[in-house]
Amino acid sequence: MDVIRPRRPHHKSRTGCLQCKTRKVKCDEKKPSCQKCENYGSTCSYLHTHPMKSLHSQCSTMMRRNSKSKSPLAETLSAKLESSPGPVVSPTTSPGPSSYSFSILDMELLHYYTMYGVSDFADFVSGQELFQTTVVELAFQFPFLMHEILAFAALQLSHARPLKAAYYHEASTTHLTTALQLFQPAISDLTIENCQACFAFTVILFTFAWTSQDSNLPNHLFFGPDGAENESTFPHSQWVRLYRGYQMVISSTWQELHRGPFKVLFEPWSNFHEDYIPPLDPTDDIHLSSLSSAWSSTSPCDLPLEQRRGLDRALDMLKRVFGLLRAPNAPSPVSVVMSWFSSIPDEVEAMMARKVKEALLLVAYYCVCIHRTSNLSLMSGKGKNLLKTTLDVLGPGWETWTAWPIEVVLGREWRGGKTMSVDFISGAS
Numbered sequence: 001m002d003v004i005r006p007r008r009p010h011h012k013s014r015t016g017c018l019q020c021k022t023r024k025v026k027c028d029e030k031k032p033s034c035q036k037c038e039n040y041g042s043t044c045s046y047l048h049t050h051p052m053k054s055l056h057s058q059c060s061t062m063m064r065r066n067s068k069s070k071s072p073l074a075e076t077l078s079a080k081l082e083s084s085p086g087p088v089v090s091p092t093t094s095p096g097p098s099s100y101s102f103s104i105l106d107m108e109l110l111h112y113y114t115m116y117g118v119s120d121f122a123d124f125v126s127g128q129e130l131f132q133t134t135v136v137e138l139a140f141q142f143p144f145l146m147h148e149i150l151a152f153a154a155l156q157l158s159h160a161r162p163l164k165a166a167y168y169h170e171a172s173t174t175h176l177t178t179a180l181q182l183f184q185p186a187i188s189d190l191t192i193e194n195c196q197a198c199f200a201f202t203v204i205l206f207t208f209a210w211t212s213q214d215s216n217l218p219n220h221l222f223f224g225p226d227g228a229e230n231e232s233t234f235p236h237s238q239w240v241r242l243y244r245g246y247q248m249v250i251s252s253t254w255q256e257l258h259r260g261p262f263k264v265l266f267e268p269w270s271n272f273h274e275d276y277i278p279p280l281d282p283t284d285d286i287h288l289s290s291l292s293s294a295w296s297s298t299s300p301c302d303l304p305l306e307q308r309r310g311l312d313r314a315l316d317m318l319k320r321v322f323g324l325l326r327a328p329n330a331p332s333p334v335s336v337v338m339s340w341f342s343s344i345p346d347e348v349e350a351m352m353a354r355k356v357k358e359a360l361l362l363v364a365y366y367c368v369c370i371h372r373t374s375n376l377s378l379m380s381g382k383g384k385n386l387l388k389t390t391l392d393v394l395g396p397g398w399e400t401w402t403a404w405p406i407e408v409v410l411g412r413e414w415r416g417g418k419t420m421s422v423d424f425i426s427g428a429s
Contacts, residue, residue: 105171106150110136113153120156121207121378124332126264134261135200142197144182145204151175152208159211176208195253196260211378219386222352222363223393268331274343277316278323278330284368287404288319291365294401295358303358310345314362317343321369333373340366355393364390364405371409383409 016027017034027034114132122128139146154172158165183201186194213219258266272278280288292315295301295308303311317340324336331339344362351359364387371383387409391402 102146102150109150109153109157109171109175112157113149117153117156120211120376121334122332123334123376124268127332130261130264131200135204138197138200142186142194144179144186145197145201147175147179147182148201148204148208151179152204152211155208155211190253192253192256195256196262199253199257199262207378210382213382213385215381215385218389218392219382220389221386222349223355223360224353265335268329268335271329272324272327272331275316275320277320278327280319280323281326284322285319288315288322288365291315291361291401294361294398301358303356307347307351307356310347310351311358311362314344314348314359318362318366318369321366325369325372334376334378337369337373337379340369357394357398360390360394361398361401364394364402368405368408 016029017037020027020034020036025036027036114136118128118131122131135145136149139149151172151174154168154175158168158172161168179201183198186201187198190198213221218225257263292312293299295303295311297308301308320343321336321340324330324339325333330336348359348362352363367383367387367390369383370379370386373379374381374383387405391406394402
């Protein structure tokens with residue numbers, strides 16, 4: 001007589017990816033992309049539920065692989081970005097444009113970029129024309145640039161059309177992941193032929209990171225959170241270093257970039273020596289000049305002399321930004337504000353990352369510059385968000401220096417209202 005054995009219980013998982021559910025196969029739930037989807041060559045839905053984790057992994061792996069390259073940007077970024085686990089497709093030599101097909105959605109994204117998207121970050125006519133025409137023409141030759149343009153446009157549309165935000169965000173993540181994969185071999189072998197496309201890529205990549213900051217969350221542009229960053233958020237604390245890294249591309253290919261169409265980005269700076277500080281507004285000058293008292297030899301500050309000198313240099317460069325924002329015939333406001341990222345000494349940038357309080361005071365005053373360009377969509381709300389985060393990290397005891405940026409950026413009424421910060425604001429004069 002046959003003994004009927006009881007069936008082994010099957011505990012069905014309800015957290016598998018959508019693609020495996022459709023195929024009715026078991027999903028190994030590996031993130032950011034399950035093995036079945038990798039085998040099928042399809043886009044796993046985990047890339048959509050964990051998009052920033054995937055993107056961080058792609059970007060970090062790209063930089064690690066580039067660490068053996070002689071490219072200045074690769075060397076800079078590979079040393080800066082943290083590594084993340086997870087497999088990444090290793091791209092071979094990028095196929096030609098004819099190997100790619102683009103959808104109706106991609107045409108919509110390209111149209112939005114050329115008609116509206118460029119004006120969000122290029123705030124002067126010749127710069128807009130450059131990114132609307134020349135950069136798009138380069139993108140037809142270099143697919144990594146085309147995918148990045150489409151990723152950026154999709155990100156912008158996810159903000160402009162909130163009812164379809166998830167739809168555009170998915171497209172943005174997919175295109176940017178592809179762009180980073182294809183960019184890897186190009187930046188590893190920077191040449192006269194590809195340097196313009198690589199430079200355009202790094203400019204738009206930084207703009208992408210800046211745009212993707214969530215104003216409802218703490219801003220970690222200069223420094224990371226106390227704990228590990230949530231896997232669903234992009235590591236924004238690395239993007240100041242990214243901007244500084246793209247300046248390395250300029251230095252290594254300066255002659256070629258300066259002779260070509262990108263010269264319109266550099267020409268406005270030709271009349272301003274790198275150490276020249278234009279006249280400041282008297283009120284700005286008073287507050288900025290008093291800031292150095294936080295780390296001067298007569299202060300309780302115990303920082304080494306070399307670090308104090310670095311802070312003095314960063315403060316001078318911040319005064320330069322304040323002066324250029326009101327100087328006639330100066331470069332565009334966005335260019336001026338962003339220039340501080342590349343002008344601060346390496347030691348000061350490292351101090352900001354370590355949350356040294358005296359260095360964070362510089363960030364608080366920098367928020368005033370960001371706020372004064374908030375009429376531009378790229379900058380809107382960024383100054384307020386960064387200042388609130390900086391105040392939280394600073395804590396009490398710095399009211400002598402924080403009162404002015406609070407008043408300019410957040411307004412006097414902010415002190416007595418409900419804030420994301422602690423009660424030390426009430427002691428500000």
